[in-house]
């Protein structure tokens with residue numbers, strides 16, 4: 001992530017799409033793609049926003065009966081516009097849009113009720129919504145970066161990840177979008193020393209392991225700051241010859257619905273099945289030449305894909321039919337995150353494989369198209385323009 005020291009008045013934020021799980025790595029593996037959410041941001045640093053500081057409002061906020069006044073105050077400090085891609089159903093009211101709501105949470109954790117200077121954001125989002133390509137994760141990463149750059153908060157990428165996790169509770173998508181490449185991550189159950197320091201401050205750290213979050217509660221005087229170092233990660237080796245064929249059905253599947261389809265408990269046999277393949281998979285995707293039979297077998301899963309198959313017609317056919325012995329160049333197949341997109345890792349014959357996958361979906365009356373994507377090794381990029 002690049003960031004100049006001078007407070008920029010014109011900058012660009014780019015965040016890669018991502019695929020989570022990659023077969024056996026449920027809630028831990030993430031892969032960033034060369035498909036980017038882009039924000040072009042202008043900050044009018046000549047005109048400080050009115051009522052920028054939370055403590056200037058201390059008494060007023062105590063008296064504010066509704067969130068409405070806080071929202072309208074924030075909405076006056078930022079404007080957002082989308083280009084035509086994938087934005088029809090997205091809110092352009094800043095206090096209701098995921099990107100700027102996330103930025104608002106980060107600002108409020110720093111005592112700011114609004115952006116310190118008026119901000120204008122043009123958003124280009126080629127990442128399809130609700131398809132398992134990490135559009136919400138990319139939006140959250142873009143939001144924390146927007147607050148960091150526009151308010152010159154000086155947060156490094158590890159702290160940005162803490163804030164992103166206060167919103168998106170599973171680390172796989174946001175870690176890949178923030179860091180780039182092929183990432184394994186976990187949430188740290190034991191808050192470290194710096195996190196306990198936060199306990200003495202007036203901010204109570206958000207409990208990252210519960211599902212509900214008050215991060216977006218605008219009426220909160222000072223929202224719960226995330227503990228420091230709440231996630232740990234490693235960036236894994238990736239053979240650049242391997243590309244991803246994203247086979248994208250036309251229907252959406254919200255993550256919350258796909259997570260509700262999962263059981264609360266698993267047999268030891270199923271857990272061991274996934275653990276064994278996960279261990280192999282984290283290494284074999286960095287080997288050269290790739291080993292198709294090993295990769296294909298290591299991408300098998302018993303924790304989430306079988307339980308989501310009913311929500312993605314054609315998934316079981318794809319997992320059963322797309323094998324390296326039948327399709328030269330094919331390495332492995334998996335549901336992308338919570339779906340419905342299916343990601344096929346391959347080193348050759350991308351179009352033959354993509355068309356075959358779309359035809360299998362079509363046999364189940366599912367319209368789909370495919371995109372051949374490289375793995376993005378850069379992650380979040382913040383580029384100063386002026």
Ligand SMILES: Nc1ncnc2c1ncn2[C@@H]1O[C@H](COP(=O)(O)OP(=O)(O)OP(=O)(O)O)[C@@H](O)[C@H]1O
Pocket residue numbers: 037090097098099125128129130131132133134135136137139253254255256337338339
């Ligand atoms: N680029 C974006 N800008 C603003 N809000 C977004 C954006 N992408 C996603 N969101 C918000 O996040 C919500 C959930 O997004 P989406 O359904 O795409 O993500 P998901 O289901 O969590 O997983 P995935 O994006 O991987 O499918 C959307 O309904 C939308 O409100």
Ligand SMILES: N[C@@H](CCO)C(=O)O
Pocket residue numbers: 020021026027028132134170172173255258259304337338
């Ligand atoms: N690991 C998450 C990813 C969601 O994008 C899930 O599969 O629910």
